[in-house]
Amino acid sequence: MAEFTMELNEEQKEVRDWLHGFAADVIRPAAAEWDEREETPWPVIQEAAKVGIYSLDFYAQQYFDPTGLGIPMAMEELFWGDAGIALSIVGTGLAAVGVLANGTEEQIGTWIPQMYGDAGDVKVAAFCSSEPDAGSDVASMRTRAVYDEAKDEWVINGTKTWATNGGIANVHVVVAVVDPELGSKGHASFIIPPNTPGLSQGQKFKKHGIRASHTAEVVLEDVRVPGSCLLGGKERLDERLARAREKAKAGSERVKNAAMATFEASRPAVGAMAVGTARAAYEVALDYATTREQFGRPIIDNQGVAFQLADMRTAVDAARLLVWRASWMAVNGKPFTAAEGSMSKLFASETAKKVTAQAIQILGGNGYTREYPVERMHRDAAIYTIFEGTSEIQRLVIARTLSGMPIR
Numbered sequence: 001m002a003e004f005t006m007e008l009n010e011e012q013k014e015v016r017d018w019l020h021g022f023a024a025d026v027i028r029p030a031a032a033e034w035d036e037r038e039e040t041p042w043p044v045i046q047e048a049a050k051v052g053i054y055s056l057d058f059y060a061q062q063y064f065d066p067t068g069l070g071i072p073m074a075m076e077e078l079f080w081g082d083a084g085i086a087l088s089i090v091g092t093g094l095a096a097v098g099v100l101a102n103g104t105e106e107q108i109g110t111w112i113p114q115m116y117g118d119a120g121d122v123k124v125a126a127f128c129s130s131e132p133d134a135g136s137d138v139a140s141m142r143t144r145a146v147y148d149e150a151k152d153e154w155v156i157n158g159t160k161t162w163a164t165n166g167g168i169a170n171v172h173v174v175v176a177v178v179d180p181e182l183g184s185k186g187h188a189s190f191i192i193p194p195n196t197p198g199l200s201q202g203q204k205f206k207k208h209g210i211r212a213s214h215t216a217e218v219v220l221e222d223v224r225v226p227g228s229c230l231l232g233g234k235e236r237l238d239e240r241l242a243r244a245r246e247k248a249k250a251g252s253e254r255v256k257n258a259a260m261a262t263f264e265a266s267r268p269a270v271g272a273m274a275v276g277t278a279r280a281a282y283e284v285a286l287d288y289a290t291t292r293e294q295f296g297r298p299i300i301d302n303q304g305v306a307f308q309l310a311d312m313r314t315a316v317d318a319a320r321l322l323v324w325r326a327s328w329m330a331v332n333g334k335p336f337t338a339a340e341g342s343m344s345k346l347f348a349s350e351t352a353k354k355v356t357a358q359a360i361q362i363l364g365g366n367g368y369t370r371e372y373p374v375e376r377m378h379r380d381a382a383i384y385t386i387f388e389g390t391s392e393i394q395r396l397v398i399a400r401t402l403s404g405m406p407i408r
């Protein structure tokens, strides 16, 4: 097990500086354009693929870094550049993690390369769990997967919503109900290979922020996939369902909550994205406050402005520490006895919303215009308290974990 450290090692610092260079030179200058266009920034993804940032190798290297700091460091730098573009770059990684975590070696080897494509022909992937009537309440999911034993195929029907890269992805990972009696324990994940008949894109959403990231509904009508597309395979699924049925019969509450550990482990990554956006806005505000003069002196000479900057920086650093702690715990298999993963996501995402609003205030009228990046950062920051579990759901998880009570 790696010791918890608050310092990046030499190799990590090199990677961080390389990512920061890409974020500053390629992502940040393109941010306003793709925000206005509200389209996937394919040329930027291509650039990222050329230099090796958009690749499974890079993502896996950070993911398996034993210090746990690889992913948060990478997310912070890329999202410092721009949240919408960065999500277009890392969105595939989020879907790939689903395969890495639950897939067989063969599935990992077959599908993950197709999720990324190659530098000359980049592809993206989507992870589709949310539905119109199943957002926070994942257990009420209705998309159904039925096994056709004669053909060794799964038949999937339903409508997914809010899918990042939904409909434009080469490979979709879809979560569906295989046993409706078991709530979220009766779910399984499926690979939908490229060009599978029956999968189509529904509405593409016009959003408040992260507009360079494509978000859409995904409609599944009699989608047939081979048995080999069930992540983890049929044998493992049957064993898991049998265990869940036994626990359900015994009336164990644990059945409902067992899935939580997975979310705890993935939430710090979203916290790190929020830290990147918050830090970016803080830096713009600090720079502005030291150069903008009113009443014959820089506005930072006023305590009212300087104290805001002190609070902003304190919050950003505190958020990063919570994120790094939770990420280290996840990688080293430490139990989340106080829902530390949720804590990190809650605090970092609320910090991003607050700090970006403070940055607009410090920039005054300029902060409110699209000539300066902080209004975009503020719009972007609003997503962090919503996706991967809203702030209310994080509080619910933390409160339940601390109290052991089924708080509603």
Ligand SMILES: Cc1cc2nc3c(=O)[nH]c(=O)nc-3n(C[C@H](O)[C@H](O)[C@H](O)COP(=O)(O)OP(=O)(O)OC[C@H]3O[C@@H](n4cnc5c(N)ncnc54)[C@H](O)[C@@H]3O)c2cc1C
Pocket: 127, 128, 129, 130, 132, 134, 135, 136, 137, 161, 162, 163, 164, 165, 207, 210, 215, 383, 386, 387, 388, 389, 390, 391, 392, 393, 396, 408
């Ligand atoms: C831009 C974007 C990208 C996304 N990308 C993906 C993706 O790639 N894949 C995917 O599967 N999903 C994705 N999502 C979906 C996202 O995870 C959901 O939006 C989120 O889980 C919330 O669900 P909901 O929108 O249905 O809100 P609801 O669950 O309807 O919540 C509405 C409000 O009620 C509150 N609330 C609900 N239940 C409780 C409760 N028990 N206690 C207190 N308050 C409660 C919520 O906190 C929220 O404030 C994305 C969403 C967006 C906006």
